[in-house]
Amino acid sequence: MNETTTGSILTTEGVPLKVSLQKAEKRNKIRAILLVAPLLVFILVTFLIPIGDMLLRSVDDSYINTVFPKTFKEYKKWDRQDLPSEELYKTMFFEVKDSEGYAIGKASTRMNYAKSGWKSLLKKSKRKFKKIEEGPYKEQMIAIDKKWADMEYWKALGVMVDATTAGYYLNAVDLKYNVDKEIVRQKENRRIYNHTWIKTFKVSVLVMIFCLMLGYPISYLLSTLPLKYSNLLMICVLLPFWTSLLVRTVAWMVMLQQKGVFNNLLVMANVIADENRFKLMYNETATIIVMTQILLPFMVLPLYSVMKTISPNYMRAALNLGASPLHAFWKVYMPNSVPGISAGCMLVFILAIGYYITPELVGGKDGQMVGNWIAYHLKTTLNWGLSAALGAILLGVLTVLYWVYNKLVGIENIKLG
Amino acid sequence: MALPSYATTGQKIGWYSFLTYCGLVFFFLIAPIFVILPLSFSSSPFFEFTREFMNFEPEAWSLRWYRQMVGIASVGDTTVVSNKWMLGTRNSFIVGISATFLATALGTVAALGLSRPHMPFKGTIMAILISPMIVPLIITSAGMFFFYSKIGLTHTYLGLILAHTALGTPFVVITVTATLTGFDTNLIRASQSLGADTVRTFFKVIMPLILPGVISGALFAFITSFDEVVVVMFIGSVEQITIPKQMWAGLRQETSPVILCMATCLVALSIALLTTVELLRRRSERLRGIKLRN
Numbered sequence: 001m002n003e004t005t006t007g008s009i010l011t012t013e014g015v016p017l018k019v020s021l022q023k024a025e026k027r028n029k030i031r032a033i034l035l036v037a038p039l040l041v042f043i044l045v046t047f048l049i050p051i052g053d054m055l056l057r058s059v060d061d062s063y064i065n066t067v068f069p070k071t072f073k074e075y076k077k078w079d080r081q082d083l084p085s086e087e088l089y090k091t092m093f094f095e096v097k098d099s100e101g102y103a104i105g106k107a108s109t110r111m112n113y114a115k116s117g118w119k120s121l122l123k124k125s126k127r128k129f130k131k132i133e134e135g136p137y138k139e140q141m142i143a144i145d146k147k148w149a150d151m152e153y154w155k156a157l158g159v160m161v162d163a164t165t166a167g168y169y170l171n172a173v174d175l176k177y178n179v180d181k182e183i184v185r186q187k188e189n190r191r192i193y194n195h196t197w198i199k200t201f202k203v204s205v206l207v208m209i210f211c212l213m214l215g216y217p218i219s220y221l222l223s224t225l226p227l228k229y230s231n232l233l234m235i236c237v238l239l240p241f242w243t244s245l246l247v248r249t250v251a252w253m254v255m256l257q258q259k260g261v262f263n264n265l266l267v268m269a270n271v272i273a274d275e276n277r278f279k280l281m282y283n284e285t286a287t288i289i290v291m292t293q294i295l296l297p298f299m300v301l302p303l304y305s306v307m308k309t310i311s312p313n314y315m316r317a318a319l320n321l322g323a324s325p326l327h328a329f330w331k332v333y334m335p336n337s338v339p340g341i342s343a344g345c346m347l348v349f350i351l352a353i354g355y356y357i358t359p360e361l362v363g364g365k366d367g368q369m370v371g372n373w374i375a376y377h378l379k380t381t382l383n384w385g386l387s388a389a390l391g392a393i394l395l396g397v398l399t400v401l402y403w404v405y406n407k408l409v410g411i412e413n414i415k416l417g
Numbered sequence: 418m419a420l421p422s423y424a425t426t427g428q429k430i431g432w433y434s435f436l437t438y439c440g441l442v443f444f445f446l447i448a449p450i451f452v453i454l455p456l457s458f459s460s461s462p463f464f465e466f467t468r469e470f471m472n473f474e475p476e477a478w479s480l481r482w483y484r485q486m487v488g489i490a491s492v493g494d495t496t497v498v499s500n501k502w503m504l505g506t507r508n509s510f511i512v513g514i515s516a517t518f519l520a521t522a523l524g525t526v527a528a529l530g531l532s533r534p535h536m537p538f539k540g541t542i543m544a545i546l547i548s549p550m551i552v553p554l555i556i557t558s559a560g561m562f563f564f565y566s567k568i569g570l571t572h573t574y575l576g577l578i579l580a581h582t583a584l585g586t587p588f589v590v591i592t593v594t595a596t597l598t599g600f601d602t603n604l605i606r607a608s609q610s611l612g613a614d615t616v617r618t619f620f621k622v623i624m625p626l627i628l629p630g631v632i633s634g635a636l637f638a639f640i641t642s643f644d645e646v647v648v649v650m651f652i653g654s655v656e657q658i659t660i661p662k663q664m665w666a667g668l669r670q671e672t673s674p675v676i677l678c679m680a681t682c683l684v685a686l687s688i689a690l691l692t693t694v695e696l697l698r699r700r701s702e703r704l705r706g707i708k709l710r711n
Binding site for chain 2 (some may be wrong): 025028029031032033034035036037038039040042043046047048049050051052053054055057214215217218221231233235236237238239240242243244245246247248249250251252253254255257259260261264293296297325350351353354355356357361371374375378384387388391394395398402403406410411412414416
C-alpha cells in the first residue's frame with residue numbers, strides 16, 4: 001500500500017484511489033448510457049417527437065395568420081365600435097381575391113369555428129370579387145353579401161389574430177369563445193364532450209370494477225392451487241392475452257348479436273321469447289362486456305403475482321385464533337393483497353381510458369369514448385386542432401396516472417405472463 | 418388447497434360456489450375465442466349457428482370461406498377479383514418480422530444498460546421506454562400520421578416498420594430486464610478475466626442465459642405488430658393491407674365469414690406462440706433455479 005504524507009490512498013499507478021474509482025464509476029456510467037442511448041433516441045424520434053408535434057396543433061392558430069397577414073395587422077387598429085374602415089375592407093378584399101382558393105377554403109374552415117357563416121361568405125365572395133376592379137371596396141363588398149356589414153363577423157376575427165389559441169381546449173370541454181373573446185358555454189345541442197368525458201371515465205371505472213370482481217377470485221384460486229393445475233388454468237388467462245384484439249372482438253360479435261350465441265341459447269332454453277331478444281350489441285353494455293374480457297388478464301397477472309407471495313400460514317393462524325373464514329379473509333388476506341389490487345386496477349384503468357378499437361366496433365352510437373371522437377375529428381371532420389386538444393387532455397390524465405403507477409408499482413414490474 | 422375433511426356443510430357450499438364462480442370466469446375468458454372455430458366451417462354467409470349447422474347436416478358445413486381466404490374459390494357466379502387476405506398475410510409477416518428484429522436488437526441492448534447498477538435516471542428512462550405501451554394507440558397514430566407525412570414516411574413499409582418497432586420495444590425491454598434480475602454479474606467478470614472481450618462475453622455468456630427472455634420479448638413484439646391496426650390505417654397506404662386492416666375493413670363494410678377463417682388461423686398462431694413462451698419461461702426458471710412462477 002502506498003501511503004502519502006497527506007494520508008490519501010494511492011493505486012499502484014500513483015493516482016489517488018478516490019480519483020481512480022471515480023473514473024471507473026464514470027466509465028461504467030457512460031457504458032450503461034451508451035447501451036440505452038440507441039433505443040432512447042429511436043423512441044424519441046419515432047414516437048415522442050411525433051406525439052409532441054401533434055400536441056402543438058392543439059394550440060396552433062398560425063395558418064390563418066399566413067393567409068390574412070395584412071388584414072390582421074390592419075385589424076388590430078380597429079376600435080370594435082363601428083363597422084371597420086375602408087382600409088380594412090380593402091386589405092381583406094385583396095387578400096381574399098389574390099389568395100389560392102385552397103388556402104381560402106382551409107382558412108374559412110377555421111373561421112367557421114369562430115363564427116359559422118364565414119365559410120359560405122368567403123366562398124361566395126371569392127367568386128364575386130373577381131368582377132370588382134376598383135374601389136371603394138366597402139360598399140361593393142356589402143352589396144355582394146350583407147354579412148360584410150355584420151359586426152359579429154368582424155368581431156369574430158379577433159379570436160384568431162393571435163398565432164396560438166386556447167379555443168380547441170375550450171371546445172374539448174364544451175366551452176367556446178364568443179365573438180368578443182369571452183369564454184362562454186357551447187349551445188345546448190353542441191355540448192357533447194363533457195358527456196363523452198364522463199362516459200369515458202364511467203366505462204373505464206366500470207371495466208376496472210368488473211375486472212377486479214372477476215379477476216380477484218380466480219387469482220386467488222390460481223395462487224392456492226398446486227402448480228400443476230394452476231399452470232393449466234393460467235393458459236386460460238394467457239390465451240386471450242395472446243389472441244388478436246380484433247379476433248376477440250369478432251368473437252364477441254358472434255356471441256352478443258341479436259341472432260348470436262347468447263340470445264340463441266336463451267331462446268332455446270325458453271328464458272326469453274324469440275321476439276324479445278336482448279340488444280347486447282352496439283351499445284354501452286357491449287363496450288363494457290367486451291373491454292372487461294379483453295382487459296381481465298391485465299388484472300389477473302399482477303394480482304396473481306402478489307397473492308403468490310402471501311403465505312397460507314397467515315390465514316391458518318387467523319382461523320386458528322378463532323376468526324370466521326370471512327373475517328380472516330377481510331382482516332388478513334385482503335390487506336396483504338392490496339398492492340396487487342392497486343397495480344391491477346391502475347393498469348386496467350390506464351389501458352381502458354384510451355380505448356378506441358373495441359368501442360368503435362361494438363359500441364354503436366351510445367358506447368363511444370374519447371378515443372373515438374379523436375379519430376372522428378382526425379378522419380372525418382379534419383378538425384385536427386380539436387382532436388389534438390382532446391388527445392392532449394387524455395394524455396395529461398394518463399401521464400398523472402402513469403406517474404402514480406410508477407411510484408406505487410414500479411413500471412418495470414408490469415407482468416406479461 | 419382443497420377442503421379439509423372436517424369442513425362443515427356451510428363451508429362446503431361456500432367452497433363449491435366459489436369454484437363454480439371461478440369456472441364461469443374462466444369460461445367467460447375462453448369461450449368467445451373458441452366459439453368462432455366451428456363457425457368458420459359453416460357454409461352460411463352470416464355469423465350465426467343455424468339449425469342445420471347444429472344438426473351436422475353436411476351441406477351446412479363447408480370449407481368455402483377457407484378456399485376464398487387462400488384465393489381459390491368463387492362466390493356464386495362471380496370469382497373473387499383480388500386476394501386481399503393473402504396480400505395482407507404477406508404484408509403482415511414482412512412488417513412484423515422486420516419490426517421484431519429491430520425491436521429485439523434495440524430492446525435487448527437497452528435492457529442490458531438499464532440493468533447495470535451504474536445507470537443514471539433509471540426510473541425516468543424506463544418510464545419513457547415503456548410509454549409506447551401506455552399511450553393510447555389513437556394518439557400514437559395521430560402523432561405518427563402528422564409527423565411521418567412531414568418527413569415522407571407515410572405510405573411506406575419503412576414507416577410502418579419503424580412505427581411497429583416503437584410499439585414492440587417495451588415488451589422486449591420488460592421481458593429482458595425481468596430475465597436479467599438475478600443474473601449473476603460475476604459470470605461476466607469470470608469471462609472477462611479469462612480473456613474474452615465484450616462481444617465474445619455477450620454472445621457466449623450473457624446471451625445463452627437471457628435467451629428465453631429475449632425470445633419471449635421478440636414474440637410479444639411480433640404479435641403486437643401482427644395485431645396492430647390503428648397505426649396501419651393512419652400511416653399505411655390503401656394498398657398496404659395487413660391482416661388486421663383487412664379484418665377491420667371486413668367488419669365495417671362487407672361482413673364476410675372469411676374473417677372467421679382468418680380469426681381461426683390467428684387463434685392457432687397465438688396458441689403456438691403462447692406454448693413457446695410458456696416452455697421458454699419454464700426453461701428459464703429451471704436455469705435460474707427458481708421454482709415458483711413469478
